Amino acid sequence: xxxxxxxxxxxxxxxxxxxxxxxxxxxxxxxxxxxxxxxxxxxxxxxxxxxxxxxxxxxxxxxxxxxxxxxxxxxxxxxxxxxxxxxxxxxxxxxxxxxxxxx
Numbered sequence: 001x002x003x004x005x006x007x008x009x010x011x012x013x014x015x016x017x018x019x020x021x022x023x024x025x026x027x028x029x030x031x032x033x034x035x036x037x038x039x040x041x042x043x044x045x046x047x048x049x050x051x052x053x054x055x056x057x058x059x060x061x062x063x064x065x066x067x068x069x070x071x072x073x074x075x076x077x078x079x080x081x082x083x084x085x086x087x088x089x090x091x092x093x094x095x096x097x098x099x100x101x102x103x
Contacts (some may be wrong), residue, residue: 019058025086026054026064033079034072042067 030039042064046052050063057064069076 019055021090022058022087023055025083026057029079029082029086033075033082038072041071045071 027039030042034041043054045067046054046057046063049067050056050060052060052063054064065080068079072079
């Protein structure tokens, strides 16, 4: 436990970096699959239904998953798989694992 505390003191911005990584991966994947139209649609539903943005999905991954299911039922699993594959390229901490597992 003490080791974890030392690590967080050494890297105070680690959580922000993880959040940025997840956000970037989501945006990159949505743009690649469906272009700006898909990214905008997801952003619009997140804002209207949950009063949040893609960057907020790091703390609330269920918002992203519900939005993707709502908008793209048939593509939902492909989108999540592609995001998961990209995130697996990194050694990821628990919260990113939680994001992946909620798919």
